[in-house]
Amino acid sequence: MTLTVRVITPDRTVWDAPSEEVILPATSGQLGILTGHAPLLTAIGNGVMRVRAGGKWSAIAVMGGFAEVENNEVTILVNRAEMGDKVDKAAAQAVLSEASRVLSSSNDKQERLQAKLDQQRATALIQAAEMGSKS
Secondary structure, three states, rough: EEEEEEEEEEOEEEEEEEEEEEEEEEEEEEEEEEEOOOOOEEEEEEEEEEEEOOOEEEEEEEEEEEEEEEEEEEEEEEEEEEHHOOOOHHHHHHHHHHHHHHHHHHOOOOHHHHHHHHHHHHHHHHHHHHHHHHH
């Protein structure tokens, strides 16, 4: 038996395939989902979700949203998602460097908050890219 897994952003569906296992970056920590999982609704943070389909793991960077698990269907609604093997790692690294610079030099609370979010997102993208290149 498999899970039906869908990762949906406001503008596209990033993943829609039968899968054996999903690991989600829930705001409370990593959450593993297998067939027969109890119904669940959880918040998703900025991080990397992993999905195993056909015995192969894929990494997807996800940026904040929700996941619902019910009747072997996992629906992940997020603000942004990117397959690890499609990430522009150099661009993500540039965003991470700029965010780190702002965090170390700025005293403006709003600017620092935005830099912290940029840092989390860029880190998720880089991690997904690195995981995607290993799978």
